Structure formats: structure tokens, C-alpha cells
Amino acid sequence: MSPSSSPSDDPFAFLTLTGPVPRLTSSRAWVAAVLEAEAALAAAQADEGVVPPAAADAIAAACDVERVDVAAIVEEAALGGNLVIPLLPRLRALVGDEHAGAVHLGATSQDIVDAATALVVHRCGDAVAAVLGDSARIVAGLAADRGDAPMIARTLGQHAVPTTFATVTDRWSDGLAEAAAALTTASRSPVGLGGPSGDGRSFGAAHHAVVERFAARLGLPATPVARHGQRSGTAAVAGAWGLAASVIAKIGLDVVLLAQDDVGEVAEAAPGAGGSSSMPHKRNPVAAISARAAAMQAPGLVATLLHAAGSGELERAAGAWHAEWPALNGLLRATGSAAQWLHTSLGRLAVDPARMAANLSRSQEHR
Amino acid sequence: MSPSSSPSDDPFAFLTLTGPVPRLTSSRAWVAAVLEAEAALAAAQADEGVVPPAAADAIAAACDVERVDVAAIVEEAALGGNLVIPLLPRLRALVGDEHAGAVHLGATSQDIVDAATALVVHRCGDAVAAVLGDSARIVAGLAADRGDAPMIARTLGQHAVPTTFATVTDRWSDGLAEAAAALTTASRSPVGLGGPSGDGRSFGAAHHAVVERFAARLGLPATPVARHGQRSGTAAVAGAWGLAASVIAKIGLDVVLLAQDDVGEVAEAAPGAGGSSSMPHKRNPVAAISARAAAMQAPGLVATLLHAAGSGELERAAGAWHAEWPALNGLLRATGSAAQWLHTSLGRLAVDPARMAANLSRSQEHR
């Protein structure tokens, strides 16, 4: 029996499962990535003459997520502790007796899971960077339309000195660019092949050449030293996604604060959204609120990933490696969802220069 | 369209979705808890003569999770930002025109969501405490069978002085008892009723009496001051579940360390589990590993909940309240799953007194 009985078993999916990431981090997406890694390994080994081309072709044909029972693999992962172990007998059966011996040749499950993880992260990084890029374009439009509107700067919650709305949009643009750049850069984790001992000797003399081809086929950088027990890659991904989430959380907070009834300089204008169960007159900035709520998940998940990265035993961690997966998937999803909600909020944003002017003039008369 | 297309959309469900908690924290369970809170409110108001008994009866009959479209409610929660807003029109329609006015009377959505949260936590607390209690019974059996086996104590990784296996089982028993006690105690969060301003005046003169009856019907303590913007309850729950997870993580680590091939004093004995993709001779303590991996999720989630608890604006938080839900559901699930895996590990545990004796004698000869 699958652990959850309902297709929408996460009651708070609206907060952490919006945008492109859920599709890229589903069971299906992960199993597909595992299959891509197995296929890339066989192809790389064929390139180097380690396995016959026909074997690599047979493996490539078998590495099709449509041909495996994703739900069963996810469930049986409990027995061996990762997604590769229940996949291998199925894959060998699909490949057939002649070439079954070429499947997973020289590899250990961590070679494949780590490469699949890098693929998933890479795809999510590009997808979320694109959402952030779209948001930056919306902000550029806000800046073009309203950037010259005079308003009061607020520091420590107090009225400081006059500025314009461009100070806000410049800050948002800068943050979105930094966040997208971090995701794009850090979401290209190097992949390696270590085999059961991590030293790669199970891949024979062609080890380094196979690693290079394996990485090239996956579109990722190669590392000659397999990182089964050296998790700086995990830490780098964690840091970049944490950075992106903090940028999003901050912009969401700016929207919430400028949308306060006592300030009223922006509002989320969306028919049907932002209502209240008891106060129909309210216009809550629900997209910015959701962006903040999602983004606030990130720092704790980053801490989990950093702890896991530093807690692994010798050549392969007994728990700390496994602990990376839910935290990482959660971080990708929460940050991606936060990015999507921020995009929605910015798209809904109505700027009120008259209110800005009124607040500014009230501020000036106090001097 | 639901955010995820597959019934097992969490590829790492085996780590964080085992045991009794997934069923108690599903969309269905949360919507059911929301409905229970609405029914309890109407019943409490009927008890105090605020609404007619017939209205409370009609509401009770409507508050049946079988009668609402859980998936639609979860999806539409995105519009208003919580589960109650999309539920109310459905509930009023089910109740019918005559008594629709008695639904949610005086309440704001946070009254209901917070009470539903307390119900969910309470049920999870009891269920996970029961799993821990069962584990304690397994440990008691290990202690009875093998507690007098001499072994070497290990401090800072070094051989210290001789002891017996009872030192290990006593420590585990003590931890499990503390963890279960923390869950039982802290998972009874007080419930209150504040209404739209949080001061309860929307409930009229009967406010305090209604709160008492509301809480009694839900089987939880009452708080006269609604805690929409005072989140010590969230922090208390977080602390208790974090404590339980840390106890589990530690016991899981003990198993992993004693099961090292270099130590070999315990093993997980389970046909079919613990295999390796490349090394069939290995017997990995996969249940303890999974317990650790799940439990390692907790500290970061606790930090998220504490940050959220301290970051809410005035009478209701614009994001920090919403941020509690995924972190809390995640904490309940990860800790519950860790408890279940630890139970599995302890149930599988084979203790090897001969190896203990051999390690001890090797230790003694070094003096």
C-alpha cells in the first residue's frame, strides 16, 4: 500500500507545491533521473569500449520511466534504503539476459543516486531561475511605470528621507538577479563514479575517461574524486537555494509592509483571492503571504542539509546521506513554490502613487 | 488540477511517511479536523444558548469529511490562504439556509485552523507515543534477555571500562520514556476563540463559557486569551517533537555504531532488507539508518517553527502563521516515521554476546 491514500495528500500543497518544481521532483522525475544516470553510465562505458555498443543501446531502451512501476520502486526503496536497489532487478529484466551484465557495471547505488540528484537539482535550478527572471521582468515594468513616484524611505520602521519607488524596484531587481545567478551557478553539481569503495577502481583503467563521458552525457561537470563521502556539493546547493529563498522572503515582506492598510502604497489586485472568512472588506496580499510562508521553510532545511553534509561516516553515510533527500526535495519545492507565489504577487501588484505622495507629505510636515 | 499527478508523489516517502502519522496528517485528516472544530463550536454555542440546538445538530451532520470534496478544498486554499475559507461556503450549503447563519458564528478562520491543528497534533502525539512505548517494550525484552552480557563501554570512541549491555538498554529505555512523555504532555495545546480581532468580543457575553465548552468537546485545554498572535503553543509542540526526534536519532546512531563490522555487537536481522546494489555480502542496518535519516529532519523544522512563532505581525501573522503548517506537518511526519523505523530496527535487533565478550577481552589485554 502506498503510504498516502489520496492524490492530494499534502494539505498545504498550495504553499510548497506550486510552480514547476513539483513536476521535476516527483517520484516519476526522480526515477526517470535514476534511469538517465544508468543509461549515461552504459553509454559512457560503450564510448570507452568497456561494454559493447549493443549493450548500451539495450540499456538505453530499457531506461524509460514508462516501462517501470514507479510506485513499486518508491515503496520498495524502504528495503534497501535507496531508489536504485529495487530498480536494478527490474532494469536487468527489461534489458534481457544478453546484456544484463552491462547494467550498473562497476557502479554502486550512490554513484547513480548522486548523479540523479544532480540532474534533478540542475533542472529545478533552471526552472526556478526562469521564474525569478520572469519576476524580474515584471519588476522592470513596475519600475518603468512607477519608479519615479516620490515616496518616503522607511528605515527601522521609521520615516527616513524622501526617495522614489525606484529604490524599492532596484532592490528587488538586484535581489532577483542575485538569486537567479546563484541557482544557475550552484545547481550544476559535479558528478563522479566511485564504485563500492569510492575509489573508482571497480571501473577499471578507463575510470577517468568514463567519468568524463558520463558527466558530459548528463550535461554536468565531472569530478575525478567521487563524492560519496565528501558532500560539499550538497552544501553548495543548499547555500544557493537558501540565498534565493531569503531574497524571495524579503521581497514578500516588502509587499506585505507596503500593503499594510496603514501604508497602502501597494496592493495585490486579484478578483477572488485574498478574502477573509469573517471580514469581506479585507484585501489580504495572499500571494506575498504565501511566498513568505514558503520561503520561511528554507533556512531550517539548509541547516539540515549542512548538518547532514558534515555528519556522514567514512566512505558512505549511514543515515546522513539518506537525510539529504527529503530535505533537498523539500528545499527545492519550498523555494520553487515561493518563487512562483512571488511571481504571482508581483503580477498582481497595484502601485498607488497618490498614497505614496500623501504619506510623504504627512512625513514632511512632521519635520 | 492537483499539484501532484501521482498517488506516491513523494519519492522519499519511505523515509518520512511510515507509521501512523501520514494517515493522521493527510489532507483528509486536516479537513476532518477543521470540520470537527466547526461542529464543536456550534455545539458549544448551543450549550450556552447562543445558537439553537437544531442548528448545532444540522452543523454536526454536515461536518462529515465524506460530504466534502477534500481535494478541491486543498486546492482552493490557495485563494484565501487557509483551509477554512473554501470550506465555509460548502459547509453552509450542506447545512441549509435555515441554519447557515449559525455556521462559524463569531469565528475567524484562525480560531478553527488553530483548533484543528491542536487536534491533529494531539492525535499524532498519542500515536507516536504509542510507537515509542512499543519500542520500550522491545528494549525491555532485550534487557531481560541480554542485559547482563559483559561489554566494553565506549566513550569518545575509545574503549573505556567494562560494563554490560544493560547500560545501553537502560539508556534507550530512559530516552524512550522521556520522549513519549514529552509528546504526550506537549501535544495537548490549549484552544481558544478570538474572532476577527482576537479579543473574543464577536462571541458576545458567553465568550468564556463557549471557549470552555469548545475545548472540552475537543478534549483539549482551554485558553481564555486566543493565541492568534501568541505562538508559545507552537513553540512548545516544536520543542517536544524535537526532543523525541533527538532521542530517536541517538538510539539509531547507537545501533549503527554497534552494528559496524568492526564492532559487530548487534545486527539488524531481516531477510530481504539491508542489501546493497554492489555488495551482496553486506547486511546494512537499514532500519536504524532510516530512523536516523528521518530524525535528522527535525532540528531544522523546529528552528523553522520557532522562527515562525517569533515572526508574526500583531493580531495575525502575514506568512509566519502559514509557515507553521508545512513545517509542523513535516515535523510530525518525520518524527513519527523515525519512531516507526526505530521500532522496526529494535524489533530486528540481534545481540551478539560472544562478540561483546571478544571485544571486551581484546580491550582488557591492551591495559
Add this chain to the structure above:
Amino acid sequence: MSPSSSPSDDPFAFLTLTGPVPRLTSSRAWVAAVLEAEAALAAAQADEGVVPPAAADAIAAACDVERVDVAAIVEEAALGGNLVIPLLPRLRALVGDEHAGAVHLGATSQDIVDAATALVVHRCGDAVAAVLGDSARIVAGLAADRGDAPMIARTLGQHAVPTTFATVTDRWSDGLAEAAAALTTASRSPVGLGGPSGDGRSFGAAHHAVVERFAARLGLPATPVARHGQRSGTAAVAGAWGLAASVIAKIGLDVVLLAQDDVGEVAEAAPGAGGSSSMPHKRNPVAAISARAAAMQAPGLVATLLHAAGSGELERAAGAWHAEWPALNGLLRATGSAAQWLHTSLGRLAVDPARMAANLSRSQEHR
């Protein structure tokens, strides 16, 4: 050479080292607590006839922090990894040859360090609870003076419905009471005595009786099972202090938000404080800001403590135990400093009912 060359080597001492905690968590305070634990052990053993009364008297006389070189002990702790190891030869020398054998009899350093930790936590808990209690009295005064002032409730940053300032003060009172109660309750960690193996057998037949007397002399509960490798006590302390910090952070945020120039319903009135380097007209709520800044340190420190509590190896942790100390001392200091700053902020608080009324009437005319 001492690691820091200056008496005020923490440039941000104003944020995390205010209030009563620095004095209670200094090197001197910790070494004094270690000495108290050694004295209590000898006295408990004398009570049970394990050591002669004269030995306990000699040890009590030697266990005077004025008689040891605190700075040298702190520095030499680096050699053995804890504060007890460099203290013992000094203590034995002070006691003299006749009774030196009765010093630390049967104990291991963790027995003493853990007891000293419990003493330090207990004292800090009482001291910070007292600061919170004083704050509650200030809030009660604000409620008495201004509680009936009408104001608008603000939910999700939006004007909700009218309420009075009592909603704010009731929330603060409730939070402060919960925080103080948590500190008082959880800061009484049980103490035990395990000896080198943790099983207590080094204390002989009187083990349990000595533990009871030891705990009674320290004014703390006793645990029959020493908790060298069972850290639920650490987790419980972490949770309670995290709860207190989250309450403080929230009240500090309320002050900041109500003190916004755009709201202006409260202000910190303090000659000389709250100035700006560039804007002399500003009146920043610097005490509330400092309270928030200090309190925001807590969730991360709690996560560190929970991770440490769950990461310790077997009978004594190789790093995770040691990791508790800076995180715990940091948590006590940050939370205590946050409490002190909040006290200052509340003491400075000027409430402006006229501004509340003006904001309320502006809110009403929008309906």
C-alpha cells in the same frame, strides 16, 4: 595567552550580553559550578559513609573559585576537551595529600560537567524568568492605564475590526507568563552519576543513595540512569529557551510595528537612545530592535542543540557533547539579553491613544 586580548572582545556584546546571564555564564561562573558539583559529590559520599566527613570538609573548603586560576583552567581545557580535566590536579593539590583520594571519587568528567551545566541553566532560568516577570508587571501597568483605548485590530497587515489596546497587552501578558513558566519548569534538569562507563558501578553499592544526596545538595532532581549518552535533558532546555525567545521576538515585533511612523500608536521614549547617524529627527525603537535581534539568535541555537543531542556516540559523544556548551551558553545569553532588552523597551513604552483613535476612525470611514 588568552584567546582574546580585550575585556570587551565581543563587539556585539550590547546585543547578546545584557541582563543577568553574562555574570551567570562567565568562565568564573562555570568553574564555580564545576567546583560546587565536586563539593556536592564529596558531601553526598560522606553522607553515605563512602568518604570520611573530614575529606568532604577539606574538599568543600578547596572548592572555592577564589582559590583557582579560572583563566588557566579555561585555557587548559583545550588539552583534555573539558573544564574538569585541568581542574582536578589543582583541586587535589588544594585538598592536600591526606584527602586527595576522595576528590572526584568514582566520577568521570561528564558527571561533573553535566551537573555544572544543570546548575548554570537553573540559575539562568530563574534569573531570566524574573526579568520576564518584571516585564509582565510593566505590561500589567500599561493595561491598567491604556487597556481600554480603542484601536483597530490588524490581521495579515490589514485593518480588521475595532478592538482595544487590551488585546495587545493580554497577548503580551499571556506570552510572558508562558515563557517564564517554560524557563522555570525546564531549567531543572535531573542530575545523575555514571562514572567512566556510565553505569554508575564505580560508585559502588551506595550509587543510588549518593545520586539522591548529590542531586538534593545541588537543588535539582535526580536521575538514577546517568544521561551521559541520553540527552533529552539538553533537548528540553533547548525547547524551553527557544519558546521564551520566540515570545520575546514576537513582542518586540509588535512594538516595532506599532511604532512605525505610519502607525505611531506606541513609541520608545528614551532621551539619548534611538538616534541615527544621518537623521536626527528619527526616534528608533532601539530596545525592541535589540530584543528582536537577540531573540532571533535562538532558533538556530536550538537546532544546534537538538542536532547535538541526537548525534552522540554510544556512552559519550566525541564532539556532540562538547558542541552543546557554546550553543547552550549562547542560547542562555541571547535569550537572557533579549529578555532584558524587551524589559527596557516595555519600560520606555509611550502609548498614544489619540493616534489609535485617529487610525481607527480612518479605518472606519473606508467601510
Add this chain to the structure above:
Amino acid sequence: MSPSSSPSDDPFAFLTLTGPVPRLTSSRAWVAAVLEAEAALAAAQADEGVVPPAAADAIAAACDVERVDVAAIVEEAALGGNLVIPLLPRLRALVGDEHAGAVHLGATSQDIVDAATALVVHRCGDAVAAVLGDSARIVAGLAADRGDAPMIARTLGQHAVPTTFATVTDRWSDGLAEAAAALTTASRSPVGLGGPSGDGRSFGAAHHAVVERFAARLGLPATPVARHGQRSGTAAVAGAWGLAASVIAKIGLDVVLLAQDDVGEVAEAAPGAGGSSSMPHKRNPVAAISARAAAMQAPGLVATLLHAAGSGELERAAGAWHAEWPALNGLLRATGSAAQWLHTSLGRLAVDPARMAANLSRSQEHR
């Protein structure tokens, strides 16, 4: 009165205050960095003809940490909430009436504090990268001497397949290189100048040119958009230092695990260190233990910094900015201390090929 009465007021200084970082993050170092930023600002403005060269010279002469009362500045920071506010009147007095008007011209305190922070981080980054580089050289020596020693690989705590000690040293070298690179790259945070509103207009037409010169004088990159309220720089620093700490924690754990008496393949060989209060025969790997304990502080501090980065209000945060300082200083110190302890551990490391061979042969005979 300074908050702490003793020069070594941190009882756990041995864990978090070793190595080069304490000196680079002391009160004196921070105040010196603030003075450097003020001097660089005046010089940059002189370069652009905004202030007379004589003014810049006078300011440069005054910006000497020997000429100010560091302890008083640190103490008075409590009044205004940062280190710049109490410094300015002192600096203006030192500069003299003629040029006092050129001090801090156009700037707000955050311009200066943020630049000083970048300076401190930059220096710490280089210093800790150097420690890591030295450690890498030690590891290279171990690899040269003992890398070909056969040993058993251990995955999930179980014996896997034969490898050599080079697998361990290659992993350590790779991690140390990644950590040093991260610190070097990410510790060059861009500096900007925003003035009281953050938009830089207080610096007049020369704003961008002054920013470029200001940054060049500080040896750091420039950002045209001041980042008072855009804290991706903080998040980037946090991520890089968290990465470095996780690498250190992992290597420390490897040492602890290989040094277990049950494994015995490495040991810390250091006369006088690693003793026990109760067990003189023990040889605890106290440097690796201390490295782990220090490094375990990092993930929680990173989470605090990410939360702070995402929680700041509008143009300047009311608490979240201030919260960065203790967390950042703590992260620099803990990570730097962990690096220093790891260096000590690696320098002490004795490798035992005979024990490796014995463990390996025991492993082989089980097949």
C-alpha cells in the same frame, strides 16, 4: 561597566576561539574596520573632488583605532543600535572643526557597518582558507607516506571492499580544496553606498564614481545598488562558511571513526593531550573532537543568517540587520576554530598500516 568582568569570559573559548579569527573579529578589529570604511569614504570623495584632499587626509589620520576608546564605543553601541553612532562624534572631534563636516558625508551608518562587515569577512576568509590550505599540505604528506596502504572501505558502517588509504586522503584533499575555494570566493562581498534612503542620492552626482573608488580602496567589488535591504551578500557568506564547516565536520568525524579503539587505523599522537579524568589509558582524539564540536555550531548559525536575510523591513531592517552581527561573528569564529583544530588533528595524525592490514584481512576471511 563592560558586560563581562574577565579577559577570558568565554568558558568554552578553546572550542570556538582558536586560530586566526578571534583577532580578526575582536571589538578592536571591528572598530578598526569601521574606521577604515570612514577613511575610504573620505578618500573616495576627495578623489572625486567632493571633499578637499586635506579633509580626507585629516580623516585618514583620525581613523586610527589607537586613537579611539574601543570599549566605550562597544558599550555605547547599545544606545543607537550600531557601532558607528558612538564613533562619529569621537571621529569628528579627532578630525577637528575645519574638516568635521567632511566626516561620514552623505553616508548613513549602514553604509559603513556593511562595508566594515565585508572587510572583516574578507580577512577571515583569507585567513581560514590559509589554515585549510596548510591542512591540505599535511594531508598531501599523509597521502605520500601512507596513501598506498591497503585498507577496507566502510560504507554504512559495514565493511565494503578493499581500497587504500588514498581514498581517505583524496576525499579530504578534495573537501579542503572546495572549502578553501568557497571561502575565498564568497568572502568578497560587494560594497555600496546608499545614504539615509538607500538610493545614494545623498552622495550627489558623483555617487557611482565614489562607490567605485570606495570599493577599490577597500579591495572589494562595488555594487551600484546599496544592499541595505537586499541581503543576498549575507546569505552568500553564510552558505560558503557553512560549506567549509561541513567539510571540516566530516573530516573530523572520519578521524574519530578511524581512531575508534575498535578500528584503530589512525590516532592523534600528542603528549599531554587527550587524557581522561578517570581513565589514564585512554588516548582521545581531542583535536578532531574539538573540530567537530566547533563545526557543528555552523548550520544553526547559517540558518539564523538566512532567516535574518529574509526578514528585514523595507529600506533597513528593525532587528534582522542587527541579528546578522552576532550570528556572523559566531560563524566566522566557530568555523575558523574548527579549521584550526582540524589542522592540529591532522598534524598529530599517526596512521597505522598494520592495523589497516589486520582489519582488512579479518574482513576478507568473512567472505
